[in-house]
Amino acid sequence: MPRAALALSLAVPVLSGCGFFGNLIAPRSPEPGPSQSVYRAAMADFSDCATTTDLATRAAIAGRLAQAAATLQAETRPTDPDHFFMTDRVSAAAEYCTAAAR
Structure with a gap:
């Protein structure tokens, strides 16, 4: 036994x-929440922004990143513990991509 x-x-x-x-x-x-979905899509866009050489594409991506940052910042009661980290990263990516599109 x-x-x-x-x-x-x-x-x-x-x-x-x-x-x-x-x-x-x-x-x-x-399951990933809405902030995770927005964050993952934004990071995929940021990867595209960093690798493309076309300024028009970068400008379009910068617009999507700015919209994603605004969406994350508008969330009033986030449940994801990483929400503010993700928001900061997406905001920084939007600023970087906007500067790179000029």
């Missing part, structure tokens, strides 16, 4: 790492 208990006590943590028991042991991460 002690061997079975020892095997079970070792198997559950080991197998939970591979996802076998993961749903029983580890809580699921919550």
Whole structure:
């Protein structure tokens, strides 16, 4: 009997790492909120702004980034703990892209 208990006590943590028991042991991460979606789209736009050489494309991206920053700043009761970090990054990306479009 002690061997079975020892095997079970070792198997559950080991197998939970591979996802076998993961749903029983580890809580699921919550779905990304609206700020996460805006942030991810803005960071994808920022990546495009940093790599493109066309000034018209950069200007269009700068406009989208400014709109994303305004959307994040307008959120009155953010639930994401990283909301203010994301807002600062998107605002800085908008400023950078606007300066690069000139």
